[in-house]
Amino acid sequence: MSFIDADKRKFFNEVREKSGQPIDLCYQCQKCASGCIATGFADYYPNEIIRLVQLGQKERVLNSSSIWICSSCEMCGARCPNGINTAEVMDALKEMAIAAGTVQEKNINLFHTTFLNSARTFGRVHEASMMAIYKIKSGDLMSDMDFGMDMFKKGKMPILPHRVKARGKIKNIFNKTAH
Amino acid sequence: MKLSYFPGCSLEATAKEYDMSARAACQGLGIELVELKDWVCCGATSAHSTNHLLSVALPSRNVALAQEAGMDLAIPCSACYSRVKKADYVLRNDDELRQKIEDIVDFKYNDSVNVLSLLEVVSQLGEKAIAEKVQKPLKGLKVVCYYGCLLVRPPQVTHFDNTEHPMSLDKIVKALGAEPIQWSYKTECCGASMSITSKDVVHGMVGRIIDAAKEVEAMAIVTACPLCQSNMEMRQAKGTNLPAFYFTELIGLALGLPAAKKWLNLHLVNPNPLLQSLSLAD
Numbered sequence A: 001m002s003f004i005d006a007d008k009r010k011f012f013n014e015v016r017e018k019s020g021q022p023i024d025l026c027y028q029c030q031k032c033a034s035g036c037i038a039t040g041f042a043d044y045y046p047n048e049i050i051r052l053v054q055l056g057q058k059e060r061v062l063n064s065s066s067i068w069i070c071s072s073c074e075m076c077g078a079r080c081p082n083g084i085n086t087a088e089v090m091d092a093l094k095e096m097a098i099a100a101g102t103v104q105e106k107n108i109n110l111f112h113t114t115f116l117n118s119a120r121t122f123g124r125v126h127e128a129s130m131m132a133i134y135k136i137k138s139g140d141l142m143s144d145m146d147f148g149m150d151m152f153k154k155g156k157m158p159i160l161p162h163r164v165k166a167r168g169k170i171k172n173i174f175n176k177t178a179h
Numbered sequence B: 001m002k003l004s005y006f007p008g009c010s011l012e013a014t015a016k017e018y019d020m021s022a023r024a025a026c027q028g029l030g031i032e033l034v035e036l037k038d039w040v041c042c043g044a045t046s047a048h049s050t051n052h053l054l055s056v057a058l059p060s061r062n063v064a065l066a067q068e069a070g071m072d073l074a075i076p077c078s079a080c081y082s083r084v085k086k087a088d089y090v091l092r093n094d095d096e097l098r099q100k101i102e103d104i105v106d107f108k109y110n111d112s113v114n115v116l117s118l119l120e121v122v123s124q125l126g127e128k129a130i131a132e133k134v135q136k137p138l139k140g141l142k143v144v145c146y147y148g149c150l151l152v153r154p155p156q157v158t159h160f161d162n163t164e165h166p167m168s169l170d171k172i173v174k175a176l177g178a179e180p181i182q183w184s185y186k187t188e189c190c191g192a193s194m195s196i197t198s199k200d201v202v203h204g205m206v207g208r209i210i211d212a213a214k215e216v217e218a219m220a221i222v223t224a225c226p227l228c229q230s231n232m233e234m235r236q237a238k239g240t241n242l243p244a245f246y247f248t249e250l251i252g253l254a255l256g257l258p259a260a261k262k263w264l265n266l267h268l269v270n271p272n273p274l275l276q277s278l279s280l281a282d
């Protein structure tokens, strides 16, 4: 692909390499967008994200909500005639947005961090405390209280976490994969 | 048939009834599940959204444990299944990354374990074998089967059923005496990974699926995933009251397992009025 400046080329190459997807092959057929559940709820269609990457539009892409509202359902990749798994591209872009400090959907990222902290601490996610921490940190305290209480009453929110025995091994995995 | 069983974090809590019904249904069908010792969280959406290497390494720990146990691995949660299956795919096909993961997780991959969704395990029994075990056919129960996104995708990784129009769950439900209705939302994603953080978006995503189910006059939705099931029940419009069953619960009911009553009482949308109206529960 040809580029008007080196920075745009650099961004395109980085996304292609990080995602491992042949994004240069996209010819805008929009099969991905036709089946994408996130369209209508986010700022760009998946084919638009791919096009913006091809055009080296780093800021617009890394600041978009689409890369976060993408649910990784893999519909786009399963249907793409050019073998582009856009879900993998979206994941690569999320990692890049975190590194660049341009996360548009802060609560989604906060949820991921809270979830992984729970997995790191116990080896398994403890849903009750994970949810409580997320609610406090996001400030979204009151929503879903009815569901929470219902689940609690039905014994579906055990208070005590299960701790796996090999927690040392799990810590190691987290440490060795840390950015 | 004897397999290792990796329930996953949700089945220890919010999807308790899936765990209980999965174990009981499998026992009833002659499938022996042995819980994977000391299994760990698969990292789910949170790992692959924020750290690719971690998203392969964490589930690889479960592959390592399954290797030690020496049996194929059955996974009831679609999200866990997807993560472990993808990790296994990487370990099998990407030499460079495999070496890295082996070092991080401290094991040697030997390609000896088949990673299967619980739906795949049960469907391998075949309709005839399932139908033969049925004591109380689920007569009159008209349902839509909802596979969700990750059981069938990506096809080159999962190699399971038809990507656009899967039928395995429909066949199981039919073998149980219920009536599966064909519809076009079988593999549409319900957005469960954002259910907590982006409720309005997810209300929209679930709403489309529920509307499609109602359009074909389904009495309930059948799922094979704890995230789909709870998302369907939590994020449907208030007052809809369309129950979502785990397929293992329907197996339990049709096999006449007395414990089924207990599972069905744990739902957020009470399925008992529907079942009572069809004389399938008392």
Ligand code: SF4
Pocket (backbone or CB within 6 Å): A025, A026, A027, A028, A029, A030, A031, A032, A033, A046, A047, A050, A076, A079, A080, A081, A082, A083, A084, A086
């Ligand atoms: S389906 Fe593939 S080729 Fe078509 S627009 Fe989407 S990414 Fe591009």
Ligand code: SF4
Pocket (backbone or CB within 6 Å): A032, A035, A036, A037, A038, A039, A046, A069, A070, A071, A072, A073, A074, A075, A076, A077, A086, A087, A090, B189
């Ligand atoms: S993986 Fe993301 S971009 Fe692709 S169809 Fe699903 S929500 Fe849309």
